[in-house]
Each structure stands twice: as C-alpha cells, then as structure tokens.
Amino acid sequence: MTQENSDVMNTARLWMIRVNEPGFENWDVFTSWLEADRRHLEAYEAALAEDEWLAHLARGNTVSAWSRPKANADGAASRLRSLFARWPRQAFGGLIAASLAIVMVAVVVMNQGPGMTEIVTPPGQHRTIAMEDGSRIVVNGDSSLSYNPDEPRFVSLDRGEALFEVRHDETNPFVVQAGATRLVDAGTVFNVVSDAGALEVAVAEGAVIYNPEREKIRLNPGDALTRPGPDAPVEVRRIDVTGIGGWHEGILQFQDAPLSAIVRDLARAVGKPIRLADGAARIRYTGTLAVGGSAEEVRVQIAPLLGVTIIEEADGWVMKPANAASR
C-alpha cells in the first residue's frame, strides 16, 4: 500500500472510531470529508469491513465475547472498576472461551414460504444463529424458530426457548414474535421461553418492551415476566441477572420454583421427557443445577439435590419424592 493510501486508511479508521462513539455530532464535517475524494468513502467502507471481519471470526465460535454486540456504553460502576483494576497488565482472559459446542447433528433447516427459514432443534441440541445485522440467537433443544435472512430484525419463536443477543440500534428495534405476543427491544441480551401460550421473558442487558401496542410493559435488566397461559395474568418479578440464559452453559438457576416448572427446563436440557409421580410436583427448590453432562451424570447428581429419586424408563424419567413409600 502506498504511503498516501496508508494515510487515507488511517484517517478513515479514525473517522470510524469517532462516528461509533455515542454522542458523535460532527456529521457535517464527516460528510465534507467523504465528499472531498471518492477514495475516502472506499477507505471508510474498508475500515468498517475490517471491524466486521473481527465479529465474523467470532461468529463461528458459539461462546465468544468478540461477537457480542456492544451493550449500553456506560456499564455498571463496579464492572468498570474490575475492568481496569488490573491495568496495566492484561485485564481480560482469552477471547476464546474454554467451552465450545461443536457439531450439531440432525438440526432441521426448512424453507417455509417466501424467504422464511425455520430452525427446528431436536431435544438436547442447541443451535446458534448469526443474524446478518450482527445479532446472535442461541436456540435451545426441542425448539422451533423462524426468520427471514433478508429481514434480520424480526424472528418468530414458534416453540421452546432461545437466548437473544441483539445488536444495538434504537432506530431499528429487534422484534421477537412469540405467538400473539410481540417483544420489542433495541440492543439487549434476553431469554424467551414460549410453550403452548405460556411465556417467560428474562432480560440480562438493555431493555425489552412486552407488547408495545397493548400492555406496553418495559422490562429492564433483572426483570423476569411470566405468563402461565395465553390469557393468564402477567407477572413481573426480580431475578438474578447472572442466571439468565444459563442453560446455554449447562446451568439452571431456580428461586423457590416448583418441580413442575423445573422439569420443563430439565427435560429440555437432558433431551428426555420427565414425568412427576406421587406428589413430587409439590416439591420446591432454590438453587443451581448443573445439567451440562450426560443425561446419566445429571440424573445421579441432581436427584439428591431435589430430594427425589429418578427412575430411568424406556420413554423417559420418572421423579418421585425420595421419602415416598415404595410401591
């Protein structure tokens, strides 16, 4: 590259760095620079492409911080302190997380009508979708989600659970349709479970608006909305943000949850139907379950935690209270 081209590229990168900063105001100066020479536009686009390349690299990696869209620029005070506490030594661990789910087998990708692609996951299989706007969706097992690649800001969660990491753009919000419900956000990390009209939405970063044209409920980080059925009343409670979407890393967190709710998430994680018997449904649990291992490992580990015995049958598991009289 000639020195002159190199200088233009440097200037273009500086423009990109400035334009990306929230609160940038020198749009007319930027416009004049672009108009001054046609090579300026080319250089600017090249700089953007360099940045895209980084994000693109990381999309092949299901658990990587690089591909995550920028959250709100300020961040919590304590998080900032820890970010820079270890400066000048390297402040962050490796870019590439240790856990990496590699081969997805038997994920069905169907074309459904003009432009729609449907992802259907079998029980126990996750699938990550990289949307063309930079957003990322991790779909849990036994779930079904549809989208049109040409319309990256809209998806339909037909059934099951997905974790959304949405690229920030308040001028073009991301919409998740779950049945008749619209969830609208503008740069957020949130988890949705949609199951025959029952809905759960938990927000980890940013904000999501539940049905902006009707109830218009704003959900902030730490808010979890539950609606047990399509016409059931909506309830919003506070939960621990760090637990949201934990299923993605094999961790389920519960706060005084009945076993009936727990087995729904558990069944999705281990990929087997689970039946409750002998009053097990009344048991409640607070705590964390590690469900990333094999089904057998999980069965052995969690039974004592939940206070149940888990029997393996041909068509799934049966859970009974541990102190139930044996038949």
Place this chain on the structure above:
Amino acid sequence: METRSLPAMSGDQQSGGLQSYALSERPKLLRFLAARGAGDEAEDLLHELWQRIAASPVQPVADPMAYLFRAAENLIRDMRRSRLSREKRQYDWHDTSVVPEEQPLGERVLIAREKLRAVEAELDRLGPRVSTVFRAYRIEGVSQAIIAREMGISLSSVEKDLQKAYRAIAELKAKLDSE
C-alpha cells in the same frame, strides 16, 4: 425531483417532532446519504429511514439531528451488510458441493479459533495499554470517553490506541487472507 408521499404522522408528539425534523433537514440528510454512497437510491433510503423512525418505540431524544444522522448511518451499514450477505448466499447456492449451513462446523470453528488467537497475540504485541483500551472498547462496549476517564489518559490517546490496534489487525487480516 419527485417528492414521495409520506406515511401519516403518528399521533404521538415525540415521534411527530422527529418526523418534522426529518422533513426540515431533508436536504442535509440526502446529502449525507449521497456522500455515504447511496447514489440514485438516496431518496429511497430517506423514505426507508422515515419508516424506521415512525415505527420505533418512542424514547426521549436529546439531539434530534444527531439521532437522525445516526439512524441514517446505521441504515447504510445495514443495507451494505445485507447486500453482501445476499450476494454471498447466491454464490454459495450455485456452488452445489457446499451447503453453507451444513459445512462442517467443527472445521470452521477451528479455523476461526486460530485466527482469533492470532488477533490476540497481535494485540498483546502492541503493549498493555493498547490491548486494554481495545478490549474495553471492542469486547466490553465501553465508550471511549469512559475508557479515557477510568484509565486516566486523554480521549485523543484512546483514539490513537484504537487506530493502532485496528491498523495492526488489518495487516494481520491481509496476511491471513493471503495464506
């Protein structure tokens, strides 16, 4: 120049305010879109911008001009991104030996991992300040103003560090792509 008919203004005052701003600043916005490479499609893009603004949930906007230009910049980037992806998809579709969705994910991941490792090594080579600044900016999404404040350096230093990092990454990319 034909003026396209505009969708009805929403009843909401804030959204109406933004839309009337978009009307009065139309020439500036068109000029920006043209400078950003929209060419003949500048009018169409402005219309698209109008619709996006009308459709987005209402939030208080401190600086309507900056908001509109930001929206225009995002729109241009989205258009470019989706055009490139569409072209790539059409290209892939014609290459019937490879169906993109089912290409061995393991292979792609390993290659990407190697490249990311090279990027990390390059950042480390540039020194702890550049490395910290770039990671705070690119991974954690911290704004440059806050990085400058927290690290006790000037905003200009932050910008220079980011420039250095991006330049090094560009050179690395050129090297990796030619291998």
